[in-house]
Structure formats: C-alpha cells, structure tokens
Amino acid sequence: MTNSSGKKRTDSASKVIKASPQTIYQAFTDPEALVSWLPPEGMKGSIDFFEPREGGAYQMSLTYVxxxxxxxxxxxxxxxxxxxxxxxxxxxxxxxxxxKFESEDPSFAGAMIMTWALETVSEGTKATIICENVPEGIRQEDHEAGLESTLENLAAFAKQDRA
Structure with a gap:
C-alpha cells in the first residue's frame, strides 16, 4: 500500500526489554534461538538455512498453527x-x-527492509523494529500485531535466557 506521496508503507514497533543488547543480538545470530522467539503468536517456525554474516542469507518457514x-x-x-x-x-x-516472501501473489512481491535497532536504556535495551517497503498484501493491523507479538516473545526469551 502506498501513501498519498506514492511511498511504500513503513511499519514499526518498539519495546524496552530487561536484557543487555548482547543478549538480544545473540538471539538473532543463533538460528535455534531465532526460530524460538521470532514467529508471532499463532505461528511456529523452522530454519532451512542460516548464515549470520553481512551478505549471508537465511530461509525460514512460518506456519500458522x-x-x-x-x-x-x-x-x-x-x-x-x-x-x-x-x-x-x-x-x-x-x-x-x-x-522477501516466496509467493505467487504479486501483492507480496518486493523486498522489505527490516531494521532492528538496539539501544541501551536504564531498564535494559530498547528494541525497535522498522519495516520499510511493506508489501501491500500484508494488512497493517495484522503486521503491527505480529511485530508486537514478536517483541513480547523476544522479551520472554531474553528473560528465560537470563534465568
């Protein structure tokens, strides 16, 4: 969906998580950790391949359950x-x-850029997700709910990791 200026949609969410930026960053670079917290509520995930380096690629399957x-x-x-x-x-x-989503539906085509920013705050880490060029086939309210759910999962994972 484009806005009145013709730009693709940007969705974002943030949450303060009671964990260090190191803990959260490591949750991204370990495929077993990533697949345990990234899928939003109502989904489960599996990793097909994973190369956590600049230029590296990964593939994840998310299944609605x-x-x-x-x-x-x-x-x-x-x-x-x-x-x-x-x-x-x-x-x-x-x-x-x-x-990129693997889909024959053109409303899911294109590359979405997802930026995760980790900022140290007194309570832990403020994790912010910014999704640019969101495919028009992803309803904004569903995407925002998914981002919030993923942040909640990340917070629970980080808490569990510290225990």
Whole structure:
C-alpha cells in the first residue's frame, strides 16, 4: 500500500526489554534461538538455512498453527516462506535485513527492509523494529500485531535466557 506521496508503507514497533543488547543480538545470530522467539503468536517456525554474516542469507518457514485465528499463508495455504539477507550487522547495536516472501501473489512481491535497532536504556535495551517497503498484501493491523507479538516473545526469551 502506498501513501498519498506514492511511498511504500513503513511499519514499526518498539519495546524496552530487561536484557543487555548482547543478549538480544545473540538471539538473532543463533538460528535455534531465532526460530524460538521470532514467529508471532499463532505461528511456529523452522530454519532451512542460516548464515549470520553481512551478505549471508537465511530461509525460514512460518506456519500458522492457531485454529481460533485461521490465516492464509503467503506461500501455501498455511505457510509463509521468508528469505532474508543480512545487509548490515553491527554487534549489539543493529541488524538490517532484506526480506522477501516466496509467493505467487504479486501483492507480496518486493523486498522489505527490516531494521532492528538496539539501544541501551536504564531498564535494559530498547528494541525497535522498522519495516520499510511493506508489501501491500500484508494488512497493517495484522503486521503491527505480529511485530508486537514478536517483541513480547523476544522479551520472554531474553528473560528465560537470563534465568
């Protein structure tokens, strides 16, 4: 969806997490950790391949598992296949990824740029997600709910990791 100036949509969310930037950054660079917290509520994930370095790629499959909230997948009836490329990795500070959905539907085409910024604050780390060039097929309210859910999952993962 484009706004009145013709630009693609940008969605964002942030949350203060009671963990160090190092803990959160490591949660991104470990595929087992990533797949445990990144899928929003109602989804489960699996990693097909994962190269956490600038220029490295990964592929993740996200499957809708919530019977009370049926959703249509972008790749198949109940699955989204996501291909990502790590564009920039600044240890303990920033992760920038190019995200593409595997889909025959042109409303999901194009590359979304997802930037995760990690900022040290007195309570821990402020994690901010900025998604630029969001495909028009992703409803804004669904995407915002998914981003919030992912941040909640990350906070729970970081708390569990410290325990």
């Amino acid at each position: 919530s019977p009370d909230r049926p959703m249509r997948g972008k790749t198949s009836e109940d699955t989204d296949v996501v291909r990502g490329t790590f564009l920039k990795l600044v240890e303990d500070k920033q992760i920038v990824q190019e995200i």
